[in-house]
Amino acid sequence: MNQSIDLEAAKAAFFSSGGRIIVLEGFQYVPFRQRHHPEPKPKRVKPVKQERGGERKSRAKARTAQVEELAKTMTCGEVAKLLGETKTALWGVAARGGFRFFTPPKPDRPTKVKAEPSQEDRELADKIIALRDAGKSRWGVTLELGIGNCRFARIIAEFDIDFPLQRNRG
Template sequence: MNTYVSTELSMIQMLDPHRHELALQMEAFLNKGGTIEVLQGPSFIPPPTRHEPPPTVKAKPAKQVVETTYIDKITQRDIDREERAAQRAKDKVDRIDRIRKLAETMTYAQAVLCTGLARRTLQSIAAENGFKFQPSANNGRNNVKPNAIDEARDAKYAERIKSFMEVGLSRNQAMVQLGITFKTFARLLNKFDIDYPKRRAGPHPAFFPKTKEASQ
């Protein structure tokens, strides 16, 4: 131990002349106006502490519980019936509004062609809802199409009338068979010059088959 300390002291004493010379040089340098800058030695900056984020745990979605409501057939039928009734009422209101708008600019004949409804139906709707259609310029006389006469049908009816006359049917029976009115029947007789006999007024004799005794 003492040997180690004495060795260090001897080495320090050996460096004294160098330290003295260095001190003289520094003093001369400072006397000339020089400055000595003391530099800082390297400094150790520890790295920042690393903080690990906490692990994320995915939450499981909660199961949605759907409550099923039981509806019996009778209740469902009543619900459907109410829905249909509400839809019919809505359709009726929409149709009345549409016809009301048509009545502002159209006559009955024009509305019949536009809607496809009968004139009587349009008149009933207008009367129930308090609006009127536009009057026709000719007072509606040309709104109704005249009954077209079918020549082929008339000729066919004439042939059947002649056959009915040959078998002895009365005029009334012939009209029933054809399904026509008396006016049409008379028009066909005049048009084709058919002399259909008229039945006399009063009771008509009944015809019975003859028996053997009556024939004798």
């Protein structure tokens, strides 16, 4: 069946049974209400800054001056014992105050007494010189004498033997 014929038949049946056509009003656009933001709060007046811990700061300055005076002639450990403070606290005071503690002069290191080279070392030195003159390499000398490189280097340094790292091939 044809849809338009069915539609016409339905309309005729609707009107014959007493139906009426009512035209409804269409959608009307209503814009949003205008926003009313609250008034900005007045800026707070900043209270006048009072120096906090004024007494504490003056005590800290006096303590820093005292520690600085002691630091000219005493080490940090000595000042710590005298004042009953920790070394860490005193290092902090020194860092903030911009001064350093006294460092006593270090004693000179004792010079090492060189022991007299043994007869065995002298004999090895003579053998090393002879093998060097024969054209042996450093490695060959250590193999032939049966000594390690460390002992070989010590003997060369002790007897001031000129043994080049590579032999001169020219």
